[in-house]
Amino acid sequence: MRRTPPPPPSPSPNLPSPPPTQRTKRHCPSNSPSTSHADSKLDEEMSTQIPNKQEEILTLLTKVLSEITEIRKSHSDMQKTLEFYTKTCEEMQERLVALEDEKVMRETYIRNLENRFEEVDRHARSTCLEIRGVPSKPTETKQDLCGLVGKLQDKLKVNGQLNTIKDIYRIKGKPNGDRPIVVDFTTTIMKTSILQAVKKHNAANTTDRLNTSNLGMECTKSPVYVSEFLTPKARRLYFLARDIAKICRYDFCWSASGRIFLRKAVGSAPIIITSEQQLEDLKQKNG
Structure with a gap:
C-alpha cells in the first residue's frame, strides 16, 4: 500500500517570502546567421555609398577651388584697376596743382597788365578835364566847345589861351542826358588851375555854384560840374x-x-x- 506524501509545510506568517526567480535572456552568439547577414548588408551599403560620397566631395572641392581661383583672378583684376585709378588720381592731382599754380601766375600776370594799363591810361588823362551838365547844340562844333571853355576861364578868372587846348570832344553819357565834355590841355598846369578855381568859386558862392548861367548859356539854369577825367x-x-x-x-x-x-x-x-x-x-x- 502506497503512502500518501505529507503536504508541504505552510509558510510561517512571520517568515519572508522568497524572491521571485529572474529569467536570464540568452544572447545570440555573434556568429549567428542573422548577425552575419546584417553585417554583410551594411558592408555592401557602405561600399556603395562611400565612393559616391567621395565623388560628391571631390566635385564640391573642385567647384570651390574653381570659385577661389575666379575670386583670386577677380581680386587681382580689381587690384590692378585700383592701382590704375590710384595712379590716375595722383596724376590728376599733380595736374590740378600745376593748373592752380598756372592760374595764380596768370592772375598775377593779368593783374600786373591791368595795373600797367591803368598807369598808362591815367597818364594819358593827366591833362584832361571833364565838364558835365552842359547842354549840347544840334550843330555843335569844336570851336563852340572851345568858346565854352574860354567863358569858363573868364568866369573863374584863369588866364588861358586857345592854344593851351590840345583837343576837346564829347563822350558818351547817361541815357537821355547831356554828354560830358572832355578837354585835353597841353599841360597839367592849366588843368590844375581850373580845378582849383572851380573849388574856390563854389566855396565862395554856396548859393550860386557854377552853373549854365555863369557860362552865358541861353537855357534853363542847371549846375555845371568840373572834375578830373578819371x-x-x-x-x-x-x-x-x-x-x-x-x-x-x-x-x-x-x-x-x-x-x-x-x-x-x-x-x-x-x-x-x-x-x-x-x-x-x-x-x-x-x-
Whole structure:
C-alpha cells in the first residue's frame, strides 16, 4: 500500500517570502546567421555609398577651388584697376596743382597788365578835364566847345589861351542826358588851375555854384560840374569810396592826379584807394 506524501509545510506568517526567480535572456552568439547577414548588408551599403560620397566631395572641392581661383583672378583684376585709378588720381592731382599754380601766375600776370594799363591810361588823362551838365547844340562844333571853355576861364578868372587846348570832344553819357565834355590841355598846369578855381568859386558862392548861367548859356539854369577825367576803374572806385565814406564816417573823399583818396578826419593820414577789396576791408574794419 502506497503512502500518501505529507503536504508541504505552510509558510510561517512571520517568515519572508522568497524572491521571485529572474529569467536570464540568452544572447545570440555573434556568429549567428542573422548577425552575419546584417553585417554583410551594411558592408555592401557602405561600399556603395562611400565612393559616391567621395565623388560628391571631390566635385564640391573642385567647384570651390574653381570659385577661389575666379575670386583670386577677380581680386587681382580689381587690384590692378585700383592701382590704375590710384595712379590716375595722383596724376590728376599733380595736374590740378600745376593748373592752380598756372592760374595764380596768370592772375598775377593779368593783374600786373591791368595795373600797367591803368598807369598808362591815367597818364594819358593827366591833362584832361571833364565838364558835365552842359547842354549840347544840334550843330555843335569844336570851336563852340572851345568858346565854352574860354567863358569858363573868364568866369573863374584863369588866364588861358586857345592854344593851351590840345583837343576837346564829347563822350558818351547817361541815357537821355547831356554828354560830358572832355578837354585835353597841353599841360597839367592849366588843368590844375581850373580845378582849383572851380573849388574856390563854389566855396565862395554856396548859393550860386557854377552853373549854365555863369557860362552865358541861353537855357534853363542847371549846375555845371568840373572834375578830373578819371579812368573807368578810378571812376568806379570813386563811386564806391563815397559810399564807404558815408557808411564809415570818413570826413573826406576826393580825387587827385587820377587817384582816389579817403581821410578819416582833419590831420589824419590820407588813404590811397587802389582796389575794391581794399574798400571792402575798410568797411569790415570800421563797420
